[in-house]
Amino acid sequence: MNALLEAQGLSKTFTLHGRGGVQLPVFTGVSLQVAAGECLALTGRSGSGKSSLLRCLYGNYGATQGEIDLLHRGRRLRLTQAAPREVIEARRDTLGYVSQFLRVIPRVPALDVVAQPLRQRGVGPGEARARAGEWLARLNLGERLWQLPPATFSGGEQQRVNIAHGLIAGHPILLLDEPTASLDAANRRVVVQLIREACARGAAVVGIFHDEEVREAVATRCLDVEAFR
Ligand SMILES: Nc1ncnc2c1ncn2[C@@H]1O[C@H](COP(=O)(O)OP(=O)(O)OP(=O)(O)O)[C@@H](O)[C@H]1O
Secondary structure: OOOOEEEEEEEEEEEEHHHOOEEEEEEEEEEEEEOOOOEEEEEOOOOOOHHHHHHHHHOOOOOOEEEEEEEEOOEEEEHHHOOHHHHHHHHHHOEEEEOOOOOOOOOOOHHHHHHHHHHHOOOOHHHHHHHHHHHHHHOOOOHHHOOOOHHHOOHHHHHHHHHHHHHOOOOOEEEEEOOOOOOOHHHHHHHHHHHHHHHHOOOEEEEEOOOHHHHHHHOOEEEEHHHHO
């Protein structure tokens, strides 16, 4: 397997059980390959299925048809058929995901939220917190906020905590759902730089970037999801 992430013939149809089983087809027959150092941007109109495709690639949504393969610890893992334990391991070591919104954990300070992916990989608490601080500083999150839970943070502050949490572990594959949506121009530039650095270290990135400038700055290729309706 040359690519770090591959999908073949992926389709997604939602079945709305609360609506008498109405079928909502979103995309059909998506195939993609993303190699180390590439950044594939998903494009298409609102509602075309970009976030749903990204969620399938993370294993959050089950694909209706098709297969997803990852290079996980040097061997191919078929995510679409993986056991829950394998999906958890793949997310810990291989697949990073930055969603649009932070999943706030009550009472956990921002520094510990960001340090958590390193703690899960066996890094000691002191080192994990120190590295979390470096990421938060890089993302211009004021140090006065580090010891506070992010529940009351502004949208842009929460998003920066989310980005730091998603990137800190250096996952080989990164899935980014509008990582710059709530950010000002200066912080957008920081995130563009971080994505470029991830590609330069050999990460395979798939992302949704509504901001055209950001997309042009980071994407090495685009995939129009709308073409698969
Ligand atoms: N969990 C779900 N259950 C039912 N329908 C869903 C679900 N998630 C998404 N959809 C539907 O799938 C379609 C695609 O949604 P999706 O969020 O993937 O689009 P998108 O291209 O990311 O849109 P946007 O650019 O507005 O974020 C929409 O019609 C949406 O209503």
